[in-house]
Amino acid sequence: MSDAGILTGVAVAVVGEQIAAVGPQEELERAYHGADRIDCQGRLLTPGLVDSHTHAIFGKPRFEEQELRASGLDYMEIARRGGGIHASVRDLRGRPEDELFALAVSRLRRLAASGVTTVEVKSGYGLTPEDELKSLRVVRRLGEHLPLRFVPTWLGAHEIPREYRDLPQGRSEYVRLLVSTMLPGVASEGLAEFADVFCEPGVFTIDETRTILTAARSAGLGLKLHADELRPSGGAELAAQIGATSADHLAAISESGIRVLAESNTVATLLPGTMLFLGKEKQAPARALIDAGAAVALATDFNPGTSPTTNFPLIMTLGVSQLRLSVAETFVAATVNGAAALSLADRVGQVAPGFSADLALFEAADARELPYWYGDQRCAGTWVRGHVCHPYLGEAH
């Protein structure tokens, strides 16, 4: 991760949807004489940024909780007053698919405008078979209407919904609903590439998570976990053991969790924006993970409760200032390793021959400027599969 392979004075040749060559400008201009030419004017061209963890399908934002948190109310008290994830669930269940689609389009255009070309989008605010399918159908429509590259993830196991929490056997009944009804529905419509579980004390236990993800793997889905966000509960260890593609959050990962992740192929996806927005002083031990040999990715965790940002370069700033990554490590985390967290590492996340022409151009002369101008929007344009993604001037649907 310490070598991002940054080159200067080079050009990139794109043929069809793929990168054909990267090399000295004069050489490529001779080799591809007559090709359409885009002058990047010495600015920074990177692989399109890969946001491998978002909860972008939601209705109303939850800005009223921010002040409550600042005044000292904890998560439980906010939930008791009707806030938190259950508020997003109530709200999403009441909205038609078209409305959710329109809201997501404008939010994802902002994310695209920050330099993102691939975005993972989770369901998880429906928590009924019908509302989870509705959310994932919105993701499918987004993929048909926006030029971004989408990766849909089913997160029916985001929380135990209220109506099950109040029943004596509610937990096991909801897990049964997930495995026997929701998952087959999602799989038969081909609506998700990954399944994710919120594995945390008080939400889904290690055993419940294993049950759900084992069933998801049998249904042909890749596996992800929200793991060790608040307390070290063995989530990272489980992720490595069952061969999950990524383990996400990890602010409270244990020493043994760091060790087993480093020895596995599971990507450690860190979400520093969430901790910043919640006002926590703690961050995931990124340095220890990288130094142990783990592959670390960065993502926005874009969601209405704990990380309402669509600014991916800001997350890269936090990668340096909060997680103590080098700039090179931050770029690798935002591109190559983000792609690996979505099983796309053979196609996406590198400016190299054979890779998809997913590119981002920034108003910067030096790669170090991107995390430096923090909170700034410097993206001048992006391409996905060789086609312009941002500024997107296609027909509005």
Ligand SMILES: [Zn+2]
């Ligand atoms: Zn999340």
